Amino acid sequence: MAWLIIDRSLKKPLIRQIYQQLRTKILNGELTAGYRLPSTRQLAEELEVSRNVVLEAYDQLLAEGFLEGHQGAGTFVAAGAYLKRTEMNTPFIVENNSPKKNDNIIDFRSGIPALDLFPRKQWGNLAKRVSIETDHSLFGYDSPEGRIELRTVLSDYLLRTRGVECHPDQLVITTGATQALTLIAKLLISANDKVIIEDPITHEIQTIFQSYGASLLPISVDENGMDTNQIPHEIKPAFIFVTPSHQFPIGGTLPIQRRIQLIEYAREGESFIVEDDYDSEFRYEGPSISSLQGLDPNRTIYIGTFSKILSPALRLGYIILPPALIERGRTLKYFSDLHTPSLEQLTLALFIKEGHLEKHIFRMKKIYRKRRDFLKEQLYYQFGDTVKIHGDSTGLHLVAEFDGIHFTESLLSRINNNGVKVYPVELHTINKGLYSNYIILGFGNLDEDKIAEGVTKIKRVLLNK
Ligand SMILES: Cc1ncc(COP(=O)(O)O)c(C=O)c1O
Incomplete structure (x- = not known):
């Protein structure tokens, strides 16, 4: 043969x-x-x-x-082993469209914590303890809402640090905030429902809600977050989505008057407010702001994540449901993926219970504040009063507004070709065209050398535009 x-x-x-x-x-x-x-x-x-x-x-x-x-x-x-060819049988090659990783690029992507400062030793020791010492039942299927050990320490932690009021039974541990957003969409959106949402807002969130049939009703934001006066009263939305502690990406913090306005609106129309509290632990100016959820736990669905305070790789987040939505929320979580991995949940429960989380946040906040200050210094040094900075009081990114510059595709790719990646606010807008001179600069995962080099390179490209 x-x-x-x-x-x-x-x-x-x-x-x-x-x-x-x-x-x-x-x-x-x-x-x-x-x-x-x-x-x-x-x-x-x-x-x-x-x-x-x-x-x-x-x-x-x-x-x-x-x-x-x-x-x-x-x-x-043998007979019957011939399979007629169809197009489906012909081998195909999947094009890899995911962005190519370039380790030398200075990436100002927002929302990435300092990956080299993850508390590997403590996490590793706890993970080992969980893996070796816990009852063997841990390795079986678990309940959709998540481990009670984690839900209990988390509800204490949230009350202490965020003024969030919840019983552990209201918590569902999710695979990051992203899964929480999907569960909310499944829970509350019927085809053609309106969702009131900040504009701009992360484009992934827009896509999630739209993919469940929502039509988005964008409300513009200012330096104080969503401009609640613009919300129309004649409609009944499925829910109102807000990032009140640190509007993404512009960065405003919603004042109490607007929070109350939102709650009254939700009460009046019997709808819900979805509060995405994705990075408020890192607040640099003034005292920490309490959650909107604490004002009306029956009208607010609260979402949190460990992606920014620990690591996005853990894929751990949570959702706090008002009592009326608990049963359905758990059922939807069950049919999504049964439950979030139990070993990671228990490791995190110990990490919080033994005080490591709060120590880690305390330590990281000092580091991020220094990085933020350094980035601002560098921007002012290179661009003087032609740059305005927004939303730098909280979180892992700020927004820079440049006089007379339009971050077009070609300008962004020239910056990229010079070894720096920046992200236009326009990527996240619903009504286009208002933010073409704004970029988002994440600083969590960049040390001072990288920040200085990155800003210098941006300047070089902008000067030669
Ligand atoms: C506003 C906002 N909400 C939610 C998320 C999703 O976070 P997670 O990693 O927990 O899915 C992000 C991610 O950066 C975000 O910017």
């Missing part, structure tokens, strides 16, 4: 090579039913492999029904 090719330079075992080539030839009809294959000895000699190799390949094909052996008469291609 000269048409079988053995390639010894491949890592693929010889048995597998013979098996796969024969299988393909049978499936596509090159070898038809009743065809008599050479004896194992003959084929082994032809291919210069040991007889056992051929025997095992034949055995596998016999076991799967591609071949049949007649005692003493040899080995034959």
Whole structure:
């Protein structure tokens, strides 16, 4: 059988090579039913492999029904093993459209914490303890709402630090805030429902809500977050989505008057407010702002995440549901992925209970404040009063507004070609065109050298535009 090719330079075992080539030839009809294959000895000699190799390949094909052996008469291609080709059968290559990673690029992506400062040792020790010391039932399926140990410490932590009022039973531990957003969409959106939402707001969030049939009703933001006076009273939205502690991306903090206005609006229309509290732990100016949820826990759905305070790789977040939505929320979570991984949940519960989380946040806040101050200094040093900075009182990013510059695709790609990645606010706008001179600069994962180099390179490109 000269048409079988053995390639010894491949890592693929010889048995597998013979098996796969024969299988393909049978499936596509090159070898038809009743065809008599050479004896194992003959084929082994032809291919210069040991007889056992051929025997095992034949055995596998016999076991799967591609071949049949007649005692003493040899080995034959079985009937019914030909599969007509359709376009589906032709091999296809998936184009890899995910952005290529370039480790040398200075990436001002927002919302990335300092990855090199993740508390590996403490986390590792706790993860080891959880893995070794916990009851073996931990390795089975668990409940959709998440581990009670985590929900209990989390509700205490949230009351202490964020003024969030919740019973542990109101919490559902999710795979990041992103899953919480999906669950909310499934819970509350029916086709063509209106969702009142800040504009701009993360484009992923817009896409999630739209993919469940919502039509977005954008309300513009100012330095104080959503401009609540613009909310129309004649409609009944599925919910109102806000980032009140640190509007994403512009950065305003919603004042109490606007918060009350939102609550009254939700009460009046019997709708819900969805509060995404994604990075408020890092507040640099003034005291920490209490949550909107604390003002009316029955009208507010609160979302939190550990992506910014610890690491996005953990994929741990949570949702606090008003009592009326708990049962359905748990059921939806169950049908999404049964539950969030239990080992990580227990590790996090210990991490919070033993005080590591608050210590980590305290330490990181000092580091991020320094990075933020340094980035502001560099921007003012390079651009003077042609740059205005917004939303820098909280979180891991700020927004820079440049006089007379429009961050077009071509300008952004020139900046990129010079080794720096910046993100236009326009990427996140619903009504286009108002923020073309604004960019988002995340500083959480950049040290001072990188920040200085990045801002210098942006300046170089903008000067030559
Ligand atoms: C406003 C906002 N909400 C939610 C998320 C999602 O976070 P997670 O990593 O927890 O899914 C992000 C991510 O950056 C965000 O910017």
